[in-house]
Amino acid sequence: MEEMEEMEEEGIEEMEEMEEMGEIRRAAGGVTAAGGFYAAGAEAGVKYKDRKDMALIYSPAPCVCAGVYTSNVVKAAPVLWDREITSGGGKVQAVVVNSGIANACTGDEGYRYCKETAEAAAAALGIEEDAVLIASTGVIGMQLPMERITAGVKLLAEGRADTKEAGDDAAHAIMTTDTVDKQAAVRVTIGGKTVTVGGMCKGSGMIHPNMCTMLAFVTTDVCITKELLCEALQTDVRDTFNMVSVDGDTSTNDTLLVLANGAAGNPTICEKGEDYALFCRALHAVNETLARKIAGDGEGATALFETKVIHAASKEDARKLARSVICSNLTKAAIFGHDANWGRILCALGYAGVPFDPGKVELRFQNRAGDLLICRGGQAADYSEEEAGRILSEPEVTVLVDMKMGEASACAWGCDLSYDYVRINADYRS
């Protein structure tokens, strides 16, 4: 992912405050929440039977679009296809997804299949081939069964609708080892018009920060220039999707796409003023919600494991420290075992690549069950193991890390490491 100039930082608290103030209103649904967006899910039998495995997002109005993709050197064919389109100036109208076969490590043949998929969608929807983005996830190294894909595309085009149900169908169709569908939507008023941002995503393995380690699709009816949409997205992923890790494996297929069709009718956002800031916050609310959902539904996860780092010397330090903790296998196993093994957390901070004084660090476990100081001045605080166990038994656990160095903070999301993670991944292909 490109490094972007640091934007003005918005604290997490500030965001929550704004939500409470009603500036950003949660809404139902996902990719069809914004005006003028259609979706569909279909059983195309790409790899599995009796489940939806292809999805469509469609906007009759051409959309400006932005994409962020895996930083893996090994990039799946659809990543190459989409990057070509989103880096150009053209508008897009559709996204076609399959969740059976990743179309990664498939060479020229795999890329040709992207083109054929786009052609099929273009024909079925009456749009241009280069207005079709493609995404896929699933087994690496297999070629797509193109007859089923093209038949699936037709089903999707015929079944498309702008209802919440259609959005739900699409959100289900992109799932692989996910146990629940993942959607989010918010509304915000920009230039006197209601603007909606909604999205869906899927995890739940091969999830590690470094662009976005999953598939995510966000639609919005905002009027905005392509330039600012790209900047808003690239800035926001640094604090949302890039702060998620399930297993440390950065996938070959990671794709995050944002489509904006302008249906809200607000004055086009073409400079970094108040409207832009407002849109960024709405986008952030959706992205953060989706990112948290990916972490909480990580393969085999029994708990969402959040690390909040405060008072770090710099934003980048705060991010590195937070990510190091949620990536630690030992810490994750301790969370699974409801074991307040804070030494492993301090150890994970210690190898994050950030200089600090271990003698200053303070650690707390927090959630709805309590707020417990477990380490002060780099040593054990006098806490009750019983209370710690109670907090760690909840489905969401936050460790608050106070570095006592500066003013920067960051949040990262992961999950515990369970027997089921091993079970799922020891035999994924069969």
Next chain:
Amino acid sequence: MEEMEEMEEEGIEEMEEMEEMGEIRRAAGGVTAAGGFYAAGAEAGVKYKDRKDMALIYSPAPCVCAGVYTSNVVKAAPVLWDREITSGGGKVQAVVVNSGIANACTGDEGYRYCKETAEAAAAALGIEEDAVLIASTGVIGMQLPMERITAGVKLLAEGRADTKEAGDDAAHAIMTTDTVDKQAAVRVTIGGKTVTVGGMCKGSGMIHPNMCTMLAFVTTDVCITKELLCEALQTDVRDTFNMVSVDGDTSTNDTLLVLANGAAGNPTICEKGEDYALFCRALHAVNETLARKIAGDGEGATALFETKVIHAASKEDARKLARSVICSNLTKAAIFGHDANWGRILCALGYAGVPFDPGKVELRFQNRAGDLLICRGGQAADYSEEEAGRILSEPEVTVLVDMKMGEASACAWGCDLSYDYVRINADYRS
């Protein structure tokens, strides 16, 4: 760990060849294999009962010494103690180890306990306090029970012997979740004299490249200057202990010490000639054997998982690529499941931070059960899943990665990811 200038590279094949030629002869035992070294193990009850949990290495003749320590910002008290001593010019005579409590995150009190341990050992052995090195492993954040430690030191001093059995006792006493003790020794002729290098180490969790992520102690009777001993060690760990990973967690206590007492009587090695090169090879043979043993006995491991990268553009690239594969949770879970999921291997190469053309990569599974091409030109080769399953069912599995770019190669060692890794670490403290 300090970055050292690249030494002349010795290929793995070359080393094995030399062994076959009898230049380097395997020997029995560990830290007492070299002349003039004593050892002992004792039940001190530091944390557990009915098991040896303290060890001693002792040489009546003062030793030049070299140490490499964890790169973790959070360093345990004994690491601070040893670094002070090994970075100075003084000679050492003893190492005292406890395997119950890590003495990490214990502040000034923890450091004072190192001094008290050294004082006790100095009194019991009749040597100077600053000739005593300390190492520990176990639970983080607890203070040492000093009465038991000092009583243990006396037991060790009384029980010391220069026999193989005494070395075995010490090797058992430093184990934590290890299932087997880990020792190695070799002999080599330098300047007409027989020189012995022997060592012991313990794993088996919190193991990740970046200095040595474990405790390891190597003794040798070679005559060598401190300068060259340090250089030999720091160069060698880059291809041995730093190429091991069990779980990605770099510990707070990692310590590798080498003591050379000169008892062999060879002409002192004081320049980088043939004698130095010969000693380096002997040291490498011991270090590599110990490193492989740590990987093969990783927590919950059912298989040693080796990755050999060949034809990489540079040595550093080769190391990064090899380490990325053995660190991938998804690949490790596939190895546990005997699943030839080569896409995950290619994916892990892809996020190693090394540029390459995925379309050129060739992958093979190799061990005594077979040699199978599974991926050519970045795509699936036409292989038999049955044969792959047979190879993957062995207790040692090698994946050979041919980058087809240059002449550099590297080897890394890890293990599979099993249910037992989770079980062991979900409830380590209780």
